[in-house]
Amino acid sequence: MAQLLSNTCSIQSVVPESYIMPPERRPGQHVVPSCNTIPVIDLDGNRNELIQEIMKASQEYGFFQLINHGVSEELMKDVMVVAKEFFDLPVEEKERFYSEDPNQTCRLKTSADFAKEKVHFWRDNLRHPCHPLEENLQQWPENPARYREVFGSYSVEVRNLGLQILDLICEGLGLEPGYFEGGLTQSQMMISINHYPPCPDPTLVLGLPKHGDPYTLTLLNQGDVPGLQVLKDEQWVAVKPLPNAFVVNINHMLQIISNGKLKSADHRVVVSSNVARTTIASFIHPSKDVLIEPAKSLVSEANPPLYKCFTFEDFIRTYIIDTHEGKDPLECLMIRS
Structure with a gap:
């Protein structure tokens, strides 16, 4: 439990050496501008226009912000309050869920493999x-008292929203109706709550490194504290939080299934010196044993497959290592002509 920053950040006056990024990976003192061009899409609109907007955003940015999405403002705020309450719990309450075992179902951690990391986030x-x-509900925290109730309602609504977005993407790609049903999405969704405490010197650390998400689709409730940055045209741009909005980003599996038509954009998280940031990411992802490959209807002699066929479980094994070493996790899956 000593590694948890939420237990120790209030007494730290300097950044521990094990958290200091190599110079080439540090955010430094450079001011990253807010990006006013990352699309904001209103889900309460004409279906054909929605599909066009989502496809354009997914091709050009790999990211968009979604408003009027149907998840109530009250629930969006409630889930954030409860998430913050969890990280404010006494050490002994959180200790029940802390584990270095990646196979533990409900797991509190600082990283995927703290012991093997050269530097921590x-x-x-x-x-x-x-x-x-x-x-899954009975494995979740019982404290805070409203955790299971609030996150239960939230996860159902967000998953339905994610499947709705994938249905629009399916139509936009010209895939057969229901393509993303079954093992590709129907059985799996993960909630990941990130807590980034204030840092004595944010120029030396990263909350999360440059990476693309390894799943199918991410819906992020980032609250009102900035920190998310997206790589666009080799430049970092900040994603300004919008009230009651989801940040939606295309993941690696969707880039592969679309045979490169959609973009899984690299992004990172920077931290603040004076305010904590808590975010709630919902990942829709395939079953471990499902085969991932470019959709056959998108492949032809003129448009050959760009990626090999593999199982999602095999990809996750190499993804974690590649990401922490700064490598492109899709490189080994690409078919060379």
């Missing part, structure tokens, strides 16, 4: 599966 993380809800 400035965050604490709680993650757990949430679908099917009735099979």
